[in-house]
Amino acid sequence: MILDWFLRNRLVLWSLSGLSFFLVWATDVTWPLVFVGLILLFWATEVARTYLEVLFGALFVGTLKFAGGSLWLLSTYPLVWMDWDPGVLQVFSLLIYWFFISLVFSLGLGVVQLTWRFAYISLSKHFLYTLPLFFVASEILGSMLFSVVSLGPGSQMGINLSFGYIGYSVAHLAILYPVVKLAGVFGLGLFVSILSTLLFLLLKPDIVSRKKVYTTITIAILFVVVLYIKFPPVELEFSGQKVIAVDTEFTSSMLQSDLGPTLKSNEIIDALVQASYYNPDLLLLPEDSRFTRNFISSGDALEALLNNLDSQMILIDTATVVSSNGETVLRAFYYDLAKEKVYMTDKQHLTPQGEYVPYLVSWFLAGIGATDFLSKLNYDQNYRIGDLQGYEEFDENIPGIIFCFESVVPLSIRSQNELSGSNLILHPVSHAWFHQNDVLVKQLDSMLRVQSIWNEVTIVSAANMAKSKAYYPNGVIIEGREIQVSKYWRLVEYNF
Numbered sequence: 001m002i003l004d005w006f007l008r009n010r011l012v013l014w015s016l017s018g019l020s021f022f023l024v025w026a027t028d029v030t031w032p033l034v035f036v037g038l039i040l041l042f043w044a045t046e047v048a049r050t051y052l053e054v055l056f057g058a059l060f061v062g063t064l065k066f067a068g069g070s071l072w073l074l075s076t077y078p079l080v081w082m083d084w085d086p087g088v089l090q091v092f093s094l095l096i097y098w099f100f101i102s103l104v105f106s107l108g109l110g111v112v113q114l115t116w117r118f119a120y121i122s123l124s125k126h127f128l129y130t131l132p133l134f135f136v137a138s139e140i141l142g143s144m145l146f147s148v149v150s151l152g153p154g155s156q157m158g159i160n161l162s163f164g165y166i167g168y169s170v171a172h173l174a175i176l177y178p179v180v181k182l183a184g185v186f187g188l189g190l191f192v193s194i195l196s197t198l199l200f201l202l203l204k205p206d207i208v209s210r211k212k213v214y215t216t217i218t219i220a221i222l223f224v225v226v227l228y229i230k231f232p233p234v235e236l237e238f239s240g241q242k243v244i245a246v247d248t249e250f251t252s253s254m255l256q257s258d259l260g261p262t263l264k265s266n267e268i269i270d271a272l273v274q275a276s277y278y279n280p281d282l283l284l285l286p287e288d289s290r291f292t293r294n295f296i297s298s299g300d301a302l303e304a305l306l307n308n309l310d311s312q313m314i315l316i317d318t319a320t321v322v323s324s325n326g327e328t329v330l331r332a333f334y335y336d337l338a339k340e341k342v343y344m345t346d347k348q349h350l351t352p353q354g355e356y357v358p359y360l361v362s363w364f365l366a367g368i369g370a371t372d373f374l375s376k377l378n379y380d381q382n383y384r385i386g387d388l389q390g391y392e393e394f395d396e397n398i399p400g401i402i403f404c405f406e407s408v409v410p411l412s413i414r415s416q417n418e419l420s421g422s423n424l425i426l427h428p429v430s431h432a433w434f435h436q437n438d439v440l441v442k443q444l445d446s447m448l449r450v451q452s453i454w455n456e457v458t459i460v461s462a463a464n465m466a467k468s469k470a471y472y473p474n475g476v477i478i479e480g481r482e483i484q485v486s487k488y489w490r491l492v493e494y495n496f
Contacts, residue, residue, distance in 0.1 A: 013044035014057040018064035024169050025068050025439055031169045037065070038166070038196035039203070042131055045113050046120070046207075058113035062106025062142070063099070069164025072440035073098050076433050097353070104149050105164065108142030109135075128207065131200075132193030136186060139165050154356030154384045160349055162410050166192050168446035177453055177475050178227035184454035185410050185447075194220060234456065234474045241424070243494045244280040245462035245480065246271045248289070250488065252432040263488075265294055271489040276311040278483060278493065283315045286464035287404045287428035292319040292333050298342045302335050312338040318347075318403070318428050320383070329386035330355075332401050332428075334394070343394045346386020347403040349412065354433070355383035355405075399424040402459075407447050413455045423473075424496060425457045430464040441466065449475060460494055468492045 020037035023030045041061055048054045077094055078086035116134045120127040143159040151157070162168070167188030170176055179187045198220070201213045248267070254260045268289050275283050285291060295301040305315065315335040323329050330350075334343035352358050357377045365374040391400060399422040406412040413425060427448070431437050452459050452471040459471040470478050480492040 010044055010047060010049075010053070010057075013040050013047075014060055017041040017044060018061040021061060021065035021164075022068035024166075025071065025164075025443060028442075031172075034166050034169045034192060035196050035199065037061070038135070038193060039200045041113075042197060042200045043204070045117055046128075046204075048117065051114060051117060054117045055110050055114050058110040059103070059106045062109030062138070063102045065109070066105035066142070066164040067098065067102040069443065070098065070102065072434065072437060072443070075436045075440065077435070079433075101146060101149075104146050105142035107145050108140070109138040112138035112141060128201075129197075131197045132190050135166075135193045136189045139189060140186075149360055150352035150358045151360075152352065152356045152358040152362075154350045154382075155352060155358070156349075156385065158409075159411060160409050162408055162447065163443060165189055165410075168443060168450065171446040171450050174475055175224070177233070178224065178231040180450050180453040180475075181231040181456075182227060184414070185450050188450070234453075234472075236472060236474060237423075238496055241282070241496045242278075242280045243282045243284060243424075243460055243496060244275045244278060244483070245284045245460060245468035245492045245494065246275060246286065246289075246489055247462060247466070247468050247492060248286050248464045248489045250432060250464055255432065265290070267486070267488040269294070271486070271491065272315060273309070274484055274486075275491050276309045276313065278491070279311065280313050280493075282399065282426070283313050284426050284428060284460065284462040285315070285317050286462045287318050287430040288320065288330065289317055289428075289464075290319040291315075291317040292321075298333050298335075298344070301333070302337075302340065302342050305335055305337055306340060309337065314338075314398070316401070316426055316428070323384070323387065327384040328382050329384055330403065331386060331388065332403070334398060336395070336398075339395065341395070343391075343398060344388050345391065345394075345401060346388040347383075347406070348385055348389060349403070349406045349409050350383050350385065351405045353381070355381055357381050397422045399426050400457075401426045401428070402451075403427075404429045407444055407451070410447075410451075413451050413457065423457050425452075425455075425459045427459050427461040428463075429461050429466060431466045432464055434465070437466065445469070445471075445477060449477060458496055460496075462492075470494050470496075 017037050017040035020033040020040065024034050044057055045054055048057065074094065077090060079090055112134050116127060116131065140159055143161055144157065147155070147157045147160050162185065165185050167185040170188055170192055171180065176188060176191065179191050198213055198217055201208045202210060250264050255264065268285065268291050272283060272291065292298055292301050295304060317333045318330060319333065320328050321331050330347040332345050336343065350356050353361060362374060391398065402412050402425060407427065434440060448459050448471045452473050453475055456473045458473060461468045467479055470480060480494040482490055483493050484491040
């Protein structure tokens with residue numbers, strides 16, 4: 001009786017679907033709720049009485065889905081870069097932004113579920129079998145819509161943000177690694193949606209006979225077996241390459257202080273000098289370490305390294321530079337001390353409301369008369385996409401790079417058509433804005449694991465206010481061996 005009431009109460013279906021999605025990332029053991037969320041969403045969409053119910057129900061579910069996936073946004077409080085003192089105004093602004101971007105992502109689910117419902121009711125009942133494809137399309141559309149509302153002078157349209165994608169919730173399951181190898185997070189999302197659709201049909205035998213469902217489940221199992229034969233576990237190859245990642249502890253509040261930048265500069269130099277004594281092949285600094293900015297040019301920085309270090313390593317630094325047209329660009333500098341060369345490439349995916357101000361935010365602040373605050377934002381967040389793309393000028397076997405925010409772009413590695421001959425990808429990171437980042441780190445680990453498996457590359461990170469890690473194409477994630485520690489930095493060794 002209670003179950004029957006539950007399944008007939010559409011408001012309960014929509015509500016519990018959204019709540020399930022919201023809780024997926026809450027702990028390490030709540031990931032199975034992704035199946036509950038999907039089954040209830042499909043059920044509610046199928047039994048809904050009106051198109052308006054489908055639209056608003058899907059918007060509600062989609063908002064909670066992304067809100068749970070982006071819960072880490074709240075860990076940016078207090079916002080030390082704002083003129084406003086920590087308090088109600090900052091909290092309110094943060095909650096409004098969190099809700100707004102969650103709502104934007106939900107539009108993808110709302111539009112797609114509404115389209116599916118129309119096709120299912122008005123065209124053909126066979127559209128029931130397209131539920132998984134429609135759901136994956138809703139996540140892609142949500143990302144596209146977010147890129148539209150976050151357009152700005154430092155942005156581009158595309159699938160540039162993937163927090164909350166359901167595929168990441170099962171990325172830790174080794175049995176699904178062949179699915180990852182086939183189609184990345186999109187393949188995982190499709191697989192989870194197919195399995196949820198089959199479970200939904202088992203619970204609704206009035207729609208499709210259970211015999212057909214069991215047959216489909218058998219085919220799905222055989223498909224996974226075939227994938228295991230097609231994509232067996234990756235055999236790791238080690239070339240004896242030693243990488244030292246420098247993890248740092250420079251908080252955003254410290255960097256905002258008068259002496260912060262000088263302290264950071266001195267500590268970064270001390271860390272790389274100490275690291276050079278261990279004779280690494282590669283020395284990776286966190287994002288925006290700005291070693292290069294101690295010198296007039298990258299050529300002067302290379303000369304200083306050659307004159308003061310007895311090492312054949314390649315040092316990878318990232319720093320802001322002013323381009324020829326006067327724009328601020330985040331650039332990666334590879335200092336090859338053996339060949340006495342410098343390689344450079346620029347960041348291509350920037351963080352909205354972190355590295356640039358979206359047009360929508362500018363229009364809103366200008367409209368309410370907050371011109372002084374807008375001017376400060378435009379001064380502080382003035383990054384632009386750089387002109388140096390790809391690795392055409394790099395020597396063979398120099399590792400590629402994905403900058404901090406680029407880990408959340410599902411195609412960030414896939415789209416780099418001319419990666420060097422190396423199967424290693426470098427990933428400098430900074431989490432200085434986050435005061436507690438467990439939820440964020442959990443999703444980033446899933447994203448990088450998927451990228452590593454899908455592209456058959458090893459990814460190694462160096463982090464500010466976080467721990468460096470190595471992500472292997474067999475799905476394994478490890479923290480390296482700590483070899484030296486100081487107050488503001490630690491050296492972590494990896495061998496590939």
